[in-house]
Amino acid sequence: MDKKTKGSWLIHHTNKLQSVSTQQGYENTFVAGKAGILLSAISADKATTLSKVRVETLANAANINTAFELPRLLSLLKEHEFIDDTSSGITAVGITSAVVLQHTAAIFSELEPSPMELAAISLAEMASIAPSYATDAMEEISDTFELASADSTQLLYDANQIGFVDFENLDKDRSILFNGNLFRRDSAQKIKTVLDSMSPAEQQSLTEFTEALKRCACIDVDTAEKMLGKPLFQKTSSIGIFDVSIVSNNSSNTGFVTLPAAFSKYSNSMIDDAFDLAKAFLSSITYGISKSHHARGQIRMVDQLLSALVRGESIGPVAAIAQDYRILEMKGVVSVKMGEKKGRTGPMLTLLKKEIGELALQAIRQGDVSEHSLSSLPTAAITSYVGPEQNRFRARKTQLQTSPKATNDMLSALRTGGL
Known part of the structure; x- marks a missing residue:
């Protein structure tokens, strides 16, 4: 496993560990992941100097405690x-961002992780390639x-x-392991395998929707x-065939769907999605295209702007710049x-992470991100963004509550489909 992929899993596992009450047994994973998340938030394409107040603001936005976590993490980053x-x-x-992931993996290695921590990363990687029987995977x-x-x-x-991987119980003795990165690699073959397990009507609907995406x-x-x-x-979204992101304002939450491997033509989609930056950027841009009126700065020539x-x-x-890009500010x-500019004074926007803009630009040129793509985004300032993995996990819990066997056919097909 290369360092960028390992770094991606460290970020993934750290995000999962933040939702549980203790990180016992995975302390090195948590520290390295938090260091990577902080480094992503405060770094840019070029060397940048940030005030201590801005560093604390970015740390807070990244769910890093500024009283006891931040000093340790800054010391660790300075040490490296x-x-x-x-x-x-x-x-x-x-x-x-790719280099941030390499640095995250390097920090993790120097912390001397336990065999359990290394095994947790390897297990997640295995479950992302193809679903595996739990007994076979653990052996x-x-x-x-x-x-x-x-x-x-x-x-x-x-x-x-904790959620390092997902479990689907086939019966009392057998469970299948998989995770939300399943469709970020070799997605075409995997979707075809899933289609083969469906009824003709479901196959047609899924094919038409995938082509539309x-x-x-x-x-x-x-x-x-x-x-x-x-x-x-x-x-389908609960097992990761589609990514669902949530854009929120003070009055409503609105979801939109992307393909997990949306950027795989241009780079490693799993690596670029480690921090959800490209899809968060795309959501803000589509908001400006479809809902922001001319007086406040509607985006009309998105290619030229990007x-x-x-x-x-x-x-x-x-004026729109001060409202529509708050989440991207908080993510650095x-x-x-x-x-x-040109005799006018007001909020100005500068891109700090060039590669994120390049990914969004490629996606927009490849597809048709227009007023027809997202017709129901909120009309007030964007105040929060919830990424695909967190939403998939919520959908997965709902799916388990309503129909525990609903995804078995699809996962079994992937498990036995020669992937």
Whole structure:
């Protein structure tokens, strides 16, 4: 497993560990993952100096406790020469998201992780390639990392309870393991295998919807449910065939759907989705296209706008910039500052992570991200963004409550489909 992939799993596992009351047994995973999340938030393409107040703000937004977690993480990043203290604040080296993941893996290795922690990463990677019977997977993992029987049993329990992988019980003696990254690689063959397990009507609906997503890049959830039918949409999204992201404002939550491997033509989709930055950026851009009216700065020439940002130019000033990109500010993707251009003064937007803009630009050029793609985004300022994995996990819990066997046919088909 290369360092970027390992770094992606560390971020994935850390996000899961944040939702449980204790990280016992996975402390090194948690520390390395948190360090990677912080480094992603404070770094840009070029070396950047941030005030301590801004560092604390970005840390808070990344769910990092500024009282006791932040000092340790900053010390760790400084020790590895990824940042430096200056009289004016913190200077972060210029790096891409992929390099952040490599650094995350390097930090993890130097923390001397336990065999259980290494096994947890390997198990997640195995479950993302193809669904596996739990007994087969654990036998292989236990042999590879020389885990005692008790440790193997504990890892399987932890993986299920924490969410490192998903479990689907086939019967009282057999369980299948998989996870939300299943359709980020070799997606065409896997979707074909799933189609073969469906009824002709379901096959037609899923094929038509997948083709529509390839054309449009993203589609709102209401439209997706109409095209697929709610039951089929729920069970396909719960195993990760589609990514569902939620954009929120003060009055409503609106979901939209993308393909997990939306950016795989241009790079490793799993790596680029580690921080959900590209899809968060795409959601904000589509919001500006479809719902922001002209007076506040409607996006009309999206290709030209993104091209300018990728070239390093600042855009604006328009009022919408101060509202529509708050989530991207909190994730360290863009910077918003007051500025002047062509005799006008107001909020100006600068792209800090060039590769994220490039991915969004490629997706928009490949598909048709227009007013037809997202017709029901909220009309007030975006205040939060919930990424695909968190939404898939929620859908998965709902699916288990309503119909425990609903996804068995699809997972069994993948398990036996020669993938």
